[in-house]
Amino acid sequence: MALEKARALLFDLDGTLIDSAPDLAQAVDAMLAELGRPLAGEERVRYWVGNGAARLVKRALTGEWEGEPQKALFERALRLFFHYYGDNLVDRTRLYPGAREGLDELLARGFKLGIVTNKPARFTLPILARLGIYDEFDVVVAGDTLDQKKPHPLPLLYAARDLGLHPSEVVMVGDSMNDVVAAREAGMAIVCVPYGYNHGSDIFDAQPDAVIDSMVELASLLARVA
DSSP states (O other), X not given: OOGGGOSEXXXXXXXXXXXXXXXXXXXXXXXXXXXXXXXXXXXXXHHHOSSOHHHHHHHHHHSSTTOOOOHHHHHHHHHHHHHXXXXXXXXXXXXXXXXXXXXXXXXXXTOEEEEEOSSOHHHHHHHHHHTTOGGGOSEEEOTTTSSOOTTSSHHHHHHHHHHTOOGGGEEEEESSHHHHHHHHHHTOEEEEOSSSOSTTXXXXXXXXXXXXXXXXXXXXXXXXXX
């Protein structure tokens, strides 16, 4: 799990490369309004994001971290959320400052890049395209690409295999404990950002291999440890 072996980097999406919480919150609140329920608001949605769309909807319906709503209600709510979010993927979603520059510098230095996210492919791919970064990635593993998603290591291992690399040659870049756990289990180094969606916890407590304030620091970080 050494940074100096890096030949490729895998990036989480929400909370790492993009701030999608405003559009997610808009979709959640539209869903709740149609169901006649109190709105959640962006602050609560930021806290809930990170474990996939289904869990986000369940949290919005129950107000509980691991709450399980009635099945028919959940299925209707999920359809509504997908409808509203699909119509407004990048209304207010933006790349974090330094994200594009950081990716470009890594590509210029010859690193392979990939995405490993818990967001469904039906949203992940158009967001990458509309934000103009789709072509920068050699592999994209979405939340429904496989039977497992983060914090399970399978998506990371799948991406490494697709890139033709050993896990020890790949660095995961994320914002949450999910990313740290997945990387450790996959045998990858993990670099985190402190500004994302880590459910209110300090990412330093997860003890990643490094913490950076911006993606523009990645290339120089890897150069320093090489």
